[in-house]
Amino acid sequence: MSRPEPRGEAMRRRDFVKLFASSAAAWPLVAQAQQPDRMRRIGVLMSTAETDMQTTDGVSAFVRGLVERGWTLGGKMQIEYRWAAGNANLYRKFALELVALAPDVILAVGGSGVSALQQATRTIPIVFVGTNDPVERNLIASMERPGGNTTGFIGFEVSIGRKWLELLKQVAPSVSRVAVVRNPVQLVGQLTAIEMAAPSFSVEVSSVDVRGGIEMERAVTAFAGSPNGGLIVTPSPFSVIFRDQIITLADRHKLPAVYFNRFFVAGGGLISYGPDIIDQYRRAAGYVDRILKGEKPADMPVQAPTKFELVINLRTATALGLTIPAGVLSVADEVIK
Numbered sequence: 001m002s003r004p005e006p007r008g009e010a011m012r013r014r015d016f017v018k019l020f021a022s023s024a025a026a027w028p029l030v031a032q033a034q035q036p037d038r039m040r041r042i043g044v045l046m047s048t049a050e051t052d053m054q055t056t057d058g059v060s061a062f063v064r065g066l067v068e069r070g071w072t073l074g075g076k077m078q079i080e081y082r083w084a085a086g087n088a089n090l091y092r093k094f095a096l097e098l099v100a101l102a103p104d105v106i107l108a109v110g111g112s113g114v115s116a117l118q119q120a121t122r123t124i125p126i127v128f129v130g131t132n133d134p135v136e137r138n139l140i141a142s143m144e145r146p147g148g149n150t151t152g153f154i155g156f157e158v159s160i161g162r163k164w165l166e167l168l169k170q171v172a173p174s175v176s177r178v179a180v181v182r183n184p185v186q187l188v189g190q191l192t193a194i195e196m197a198a199p200s201f202s203v204e205v206s207s208v209d210v211r212g213g214i215e216m217e218r219a220v221t222a223f224a225g226s227p228n229g230g231l232i233v234t235p236s237p238f239s240v241i242f243r244d245q246i247i248t249l250a251d252r253h254k255l256p257a258v259y260f261n262r263f264f265v266a267g268g269g270l271i272s273y274g275p276d277i278i279d280q281y282r283r284a285a286g287y288v289d290r291i292l293k294g295e296k297p298a299d300m301p302v303q304a305p306t307k308f309e310l311v312i313n314l315r316t317a318t319a320l321g322l323t324i325p326a327g328v329l330s331v332a333d334e335v336i337k
Contacts, residue, residue, distance in 0.1 A: 040071065040292050042079045043098035045117060047110030047130070047237040049085040054240060054263050058129075058281040062107065065285025071292070084113060086237035091116040099124060105291045107284055110237055114139050114150060121149070125297045127287045128152030129280040132235070133189055134302060143302045151287065151297040153280045154304055156235055156260065160274065161193030164232045164258045167273055167310075169201045170328055171317070172256035175230035177204050179223045181216070181246060183236030184209040190234050210238040213245055220246075224253035231257035233264065235274070243267060256320055262311040265336060270316045275305030309333045 044062075048055045059081075063073060071077040080101060082094035095116035098106055106124055108114045111131040118126070118139065131139065132155050140146035168175055178198070180191050184207075191207055198205045208219040208231075223229055231250055233239055239246065239260070247268045250257040259265060259272040287300060310328075313336040317324050329335060 040077050041103040042077060043101060043103040043106040044079060044081045045094055045098060045106060045108045045113040046083045047086060047113055048240050050083040052240060057278055061278045061281040062285050065282045069289040086241050095120040105288050111137055123149060125291045126150040127284050129284050130155040130277060132156050140302055146302050147298045149297055151300040151302055153283055154302060157304060158189035158193050161190040162197040163273060165194050165197050165201055167271060168230050168232060168256060168258045171271055171324055172230055172322055174228050175203060175256060176228040178230050178232055179206050179208045181208045181210055181231055181233040183238050194232060210242060213242055216242060217249060220249045224255055229255055231255050233257060233259045235260040254320055256322060262309055265311040265313045268316060270313055272311045276307040276309050279307045
């Protein structure tokens with residue numbers, strides 16, 4: 001069961017974010033002439049809250065990647081952050097604020113942030129991470145040649161849905177009913193992939209839409225009223241925002257659950273499989289570096305994940321009465337004991 005974060009750790013994380021989120025309120029509204037040694041300005045539109053541990057780990061990797069390429073924070077580089085926390089109104093508000101600052105490039109986390117930024121500018125380069133189905137969402141023309149002012153790194157391919165279902169059945173063979181926790185406003189590709197794979201694993205699939213904590217708790221509690229249930233938690237800003245509550249519900253109702261990144265497992269979840277999101281932030285730093293040196297996002301291919309992580313929490317498995325197969329343990333990237 002997830003426990004509240006120690007106050008000292010929360011304070012350290014807030015201090016960490018403040019360290020990197022140095023203010024750029026004095027940025028000029030009109031971009032200066034392109035000079036090799038001039039200060040470069042980067043905007044960042046995050047989909048999560050400022051205090052979220054996934055946010056701070058990603059920010060650290062992104063900044064470190066830029067520093068490794070010669071960009072000194074406060075010297076050659078200034079960064080201005082906005083945290084939308086999954087709020088549609090804040091995406092629009094912060095997109096306009098960042099564009100008004102006339103940065104050289106903007107990093108956007110999540111498709112909603114990209115959409116809001118594209119409505120605000122078609123000229124400032126945008127590099128995204130954690131965005132799914134960018135072609136279907138009309139964010140880019142194609143993966144190979146995205147066109148326009150936007151490129152980046154997709155978060156999850158649709159086919160991963162089958163892998164999540166396969167893992168759930170491997171670690172909890174008795175599961176015959178699966179609830180897919182998802183954001184109802186996002187595309188249904190991953191849910192469709194899970195539904196198509198369901199007959200192969202002899203399971204019935206339903207969905208739990210995450211619009212708010214109370215609604216989600218009612219839906220999961222109702223689902224848990226019948227036996228042999230399990231959860232698959234798909235990626236969205238809302239899943240991240242309600243991470244602790246989702247983990248707590250799975251623990252309370254003894255529901256085996258597969259999550260999309262390791263932060264859920266570190267917080268007490270059973271098992272996760274997905275792309276290394278921190279690696280995507282590092283790779284995004286490389287794209288930002290190339291744009292700052294003159295390359296155009298229109299000519300930079302959008303890239304799929306290349307590094308995946310399987311993380312297992314044995315303490316949670318024991319609490320659920322599950323024995324993780326040796327074959328699954330042998331390929332895990334991390335096992336929490």
